[in-house]
Amino acid sequence: MDGKTIAFIGIGLMGRPMVERLLAAGLHLVLWNRSRSKLAPFADRAILAATPEDAIGSADVVISMLENGGGVRGVLFSPSALAGFRPRTL
Numbered sequence: 001m002d003g004k005t006i007a008f009i010g011i012g013l014m015g016r017p018m019v020e021r022l023l024a025a026g027l028h029l030v031l032w033n034r035s036r037s038k039l040a041p042f043a044d045r046a047i048l049a050a051t052p053e054d055a056i057g058s059a060d061v062v063i064s065m066l067e068n069g070g071g072v073r074g075v076l077f078s079p080s081a082l083a084g085f086r087p088r089t090l
Contacts, residue, residue: 005030007059009052009075011038015065019046030055034075052076057084 004027008019011033019042022029029046032055033039039048049055052075056062062085066072075081 004028004060005058007032007049007055007062008065009033009055009062010065010067010071011042012065012067016041018063018065030058052078053080053084056081056089057086059086059089061090 006022006027007030008015008022009032011019011031015033016038019029019031023042023045029042030049031039031042031046032049032052036048042048047058049058056076062076064072064076066075
């Protein structure tokens with residue numbers, strides 16, 4: 001993953017500890033969460049995206065830790081988010 005950018009969407013009960021571990025491993029993260037307050041602890045260690053599209057558009061890898069299928073469909077499969085995926089984004 002050296003030099004790759006990871007977009008992490010969903011910083012909740014499961015997402016937060018995963019983000020902590022990825023940052024501790026020295027990986028470059030762009031974070032987005034519906035509740036902006038959950039991003040605050042990461043402000044000095046990651047890029048905080050204003051929209052899911054902003055996070056996805058700069059990512060080589062996208063990790064979603066949203067709470068249910070409806071959340072995934074609403075956030076990652078919206079037309080604007082789908083348009084933001086670059087070729088070969090994992």
